[in-house]
Amino acid sequence: MSDLISKAxxxxxxxxxxxSHYSTGIFGRLAPAVIWSDQRGDDGDLxxxxxxxxxxxxxxxxxxxxxxxxxxxxxxxxxxxxxxFKTDEGNAFVVAVLGYYAGGxxxxxxxxxxxxxxxxxxxxxxxxxxxxxxxxxxTDPREVDEEWLDQITTDSPLKIECINLSHxxxxxxxxxxxxxxxxxxxxxxxxxxxxxxxAGKAVYAASHAWLRRLLGRLADRHNPILDxxxxxxDCQVSFLFRGKDVKQHYSxxxxxxxxxxxxxxxxxxxxxxxxxxxxLTYEFDKEAGRWFPSYGVLDDGRIITDSxxxxxxxxxxxxxxxxxxxxxxxxxxxxxxxxx
Numbered sequence: 001m002s003d004l005i006s007k008a009x010x011x012x013x014x015x016x017x018x019x020s021h022y023s024t025g026i027f028g029r030l031a032p033a034v035i036w037s038d039q040r041g042d043d044g045d046l047x048x049x050x051x052x053x054x055x056x057x058x059x060x061x062x063x064x065x066x067x068x069x070x071x072x073x074x075x076x077x078x079x080x081x082x083x084x085f086k087t088d089e090g091n092a093f094v095v096a097v098l099g100y101y102a103g104g105x106x107x108x109x110x111x112x113x114x115x116x117x118x119x120x121x122x123x124x125x126x127x128x129x130x131x132x133x134x135x136x137x138x139t140d141p142r143e144v145d146e147e148w149l150d151q152i153t154t155d156s157p158l159k160i161e162c163i164n165l166s167h168x169x170x171x172x173x174x175x176x177x178x179x180x181x182x183x184x185x186x187x188x189x190x191x192x193x194x195x196x197x198x199a200g201k202a203v204y205a206a207s208h209a210w211l212r213r214l215l216g217r218l219a220d221r222h223n224p225i226l227d228x229x230x231x232x233x234d235c236q237v238s239f240l241f242r243g244k245d246v247k248q249h250y251s252x253x254x255x256x257x258x259x260x261x262x263x264x265x266x267x268x269x270x271x272x273x274x275x276x277x278x279x280l281t282y283e284f285d286k287e288a289g290r291w292f293p294s295y296g297v298l299d300d301g302r303i304i305t306d307s308x309x310x311x312x313x314x315x316x317x318x319x320x321x322x323x324x325x326x327x328x329x330x331x332x333x334x335x336x337x338x339x340x
Contacts, residue, residue, distance in 0.1 A: 004034050004095075007087040011095050014083050018097045022080055026301045028103020035082065037093035050166055052094050056082045059096065065279070065297070066098055070176050072227050073240050073283055073294055076311055077101050078301065099301070101311040107304040109293060114269060116293050120261040122189035128200040129158075129182065135207075136180030138163040143175040148221070152214050157206035175224045179214070181207075183230040186239070187260035215241060215249040230260070235267045238281045239291065252284040252291070259291030266293065275300070 005011050015032045022030055036052050058064070059082040068074035082096035109116050135158050139149065153160050165178070187193075188204050195201040211228075218224045218241065226241040239256060241249050259282055270277045279297040284290070295305035303311060 004037060004085075004087055004091060004093045005032060007089065007091075008085045008093075011083075011085040011093075014085075015095060015097065018081055018083075022097060022099060026105050027077060027080075027099030027101060029100040030080075031098045031100070033079075033096055033098050034093050035079065035096045038091060052084050052092065055094055056084055063301070066100075069173055071174060071225060072176070072238055073225075073242075073281060074310070075101065075281075075295060075297075075303065078297075101303045105302050106308065106311065107298075107302055108306050109296075109304060110306055112273075112304070114266060116262070116266065117290075118262075119258060120265050122192040122257050122261050123187060124192065125194045125196075126184045126188055126204070128196050129184070129203050133158055133182060135160045136163060136178075137161070138165050138178040138180070140165045140176065144177060144221075148217070152217055155213065156210050157203060173223065175221050176227065177218075177221075177224060178227045178229060179211075180229045181211075183232045183237070183260065183264075185211075186228065186230045186237075187257055187264065189257035193257075212250065212253055215253055216246050218249065219244045219246050228256075232260075232264050233267045233271065235270075235277045236279045237263050237267070238279070240281065240283050240294075242283075248284070248286055251286075251289060255284070255289065255291055262291070263293070266296075270296070270298070275302075277304075 005015070019030045019032070036050055036055055059079050063081070064079040065072075065075055066077040066079055068076055077098055077100040080097045080099045082094055084092065084094045086092050135156060137149070137153065137160050139162075141164055149162065153162070165176070185204065185207050188208065190205060190208060193204075195204055215226070218226060221244065224242075224244065228239040228241070230237050237260070239252075239259065241252060263280055263282060267277055267280065276299045277296045278299050281294045281296070282291045283294045285292055294307070295303055295310060297303055305311065
């Protein structure tokens with residue numbers, strides 16, 4: 001699709017101006033890319049299932065992360081800004097400027113003196129969940145089948161909003177499953193944290209149990225990555241569960257409240273230093289039996305990680321991988337078999 005740029009003079013002019021604007025040193029390399037076009041596959045469907053106007057608006061409001069494959073634990077840069085154009089022949093496309101972290105201004109947790117290993121106490125008390133509380137479940141329907149989604153949603157104690165993703169990739173090596181939860185559900189410790197009422201505690205406990213069952217059902221997938229996402233103090237926090245090792249997943253689940261409490265403290269300390277975080281991603285260390293922050297992205301666009309190899313880049317990728325949400329929300333699924 002890169003030949004589309006050469007056929008649209010306005011796109012070339014826009015790219016030249018925009019790349020110059022982002023030459024600030026935060027990113028080691030800047031590059032143009034076509035991230036959507038009206039090109040269709042052999043089945044007649046668009047290669048990227050997204051509405052171009054919404055795609056451009058979403059990227060320009062909050063730059064998308066650029067991943068190796070579509071693995072949320074393997075960041076290589078950001079989709080910084082985008083715009084839509086047409087060729088002289090009338091072919092529509094969306095072009096973007098990509099910023100790659102490798103070689104740019106990369107910070108480190110240790111170099112900043114941020115403590116990431118000490119234990120943090122779970123909160124002693126948490127509020128009741130609002131009646132409007134929802135779980136969000138996002139998957140690419142080309143990766144995760146409807147039958148499996150039915151199995152994991154019918155026994156949820158909370159309503160679930162199902163969202164279709166388009167990962168902008170022709171081959172699916174991994175199955176990415178994103179679950180959005182309120183932060184209080186992630187940080188709740190059944191052994192420590194009190195809830196205002198027994199009914200409220202029951203909802204926390206049921207949600208905790210549902211997540212554990214979901215982890216067990218990852219064994220039915222091919223090569224899954226479960227991304228538990230929650231927002232804390234204006235920062236998105238992700239906890240990644242990889243693969244089909246259910247025993248390891250249960251260990252990680254048991255350690256999740258402590259990790260969530262630690263993440264909350266780290267987010268607070270970043271704000272106190274005047275470098276607030278936009279995203280923070282945790283992975284589970286099987287040998288150590290604990291979660292650790294793999295990387296974070298600051299509000300100013302810089303990445304913070306102690307693993308430089310995490311963002312290494314030997315050559316520009318030939319395919320992009322974006323977590324694009326497409327279409328309206330699917331019907332809300334209640335607990336049990338009842339649906340709206």
